[in-house]
Amino acid sequence: MKPRVAITAGDPAGIGPEVAVKAAADPAVTAICEPILCGPYQPDELSAFARGRVTPEAGQAAYFAIVEAVDAALAGRVDAIATAPINKEAFAAAGLPWKGHTDLLKHLTGARHAVMMFHSETLRVVLATVHIPLEKVSRALTAEVIDDVIAVTAAELPRFGFPAPRIAVAGLNPHAGENGLLGTEDERVLRPAVERARRESLDVSGPFPADTLFLRAMKGEFDVVVACYHDQGLIPVKMAAFGKAVNVTLGLPIVRTSVDHGTAFDIAGKGIADPGSMIEAVTLAAKLAQHRART
Secondary structure: OOOEEEEEOOOOOOOHHHHHHHHHHOHHHHOOOEEEEEOOOOHHHHOOOOOOOOOHHHHHHHHHHHHHHHHHHHOOOOOEEEEOOOOHHHHHHOOOOOOOHHHHHHHHHOOOOOEEEEEOOOOEEEEOOOOOOHHHHHHHOOHHHHHHHHHHHHHHHHHHOOOOOOEEEEOOOHHHHOOOOOOOHHHHHHHHHHHHHHHOOOOEEEEEOHHHHHHHHHOOOOOEEEEOOHHHHHHHHHHHHOOOOEEEEEOOOOOEEEOOOOOOHHHOOOOOOOOHHHHHHHHHHHHHHHHHHHO
């Protein structure tokens, strides 16, 4: 029996509904799962929203679609969820306190951890911090945060075919701090976290200079890289596999994947959006659901 995957339509003012519908009809998707669309995606439903514009109504609609999909997953009516992109400004305009899917999913599922990973055949990257200003990253990289991210990554990577994952931690500062000359966080926070993980028999190393680490991972030296902040991790993975990378939330009691792109307001409603990343997200969600059912 094929797994049932709920596909949320995302922000109805963006390309989410288009890529969701295209993915749900794609042979690669229908061959591996039963797709179920959540949220506004029919033309008459979408006519109620201003395409390509941030509105509270669109933010609220995207939120309700996520709630519907999560409720179905928690109740066992679907086996996984794959989400189309939302707009953070629309969420804020609707009065919603969450900055994106990751913290909302953590809230809705009651999970202790929710860790963002971008997965591709070429490169896998986990983010230690996500949607926060760059000036706050240093303070956010606490021992507890790094310990938790490493532990969740080590526990979850076997689902992706890495039974004993080789985890590399990227340095925060240039040259990973150059022994404290270019910043203290690498020696004060990151290296002790790596040493604690190794004492737990985890294959973790670093911190390494970020300017060469991702290339080393792409060449096969490591299975996954823990990046310190959003752009440090997403720039290399999107350069290596844009349109093929899948956003996966680790640490949840449900399977959740998503696209590697945003709402693309500039092309919303034109019928030209590429559903490739959405197709990748749905098929990976189905495979993860099958793995969970077997184990």
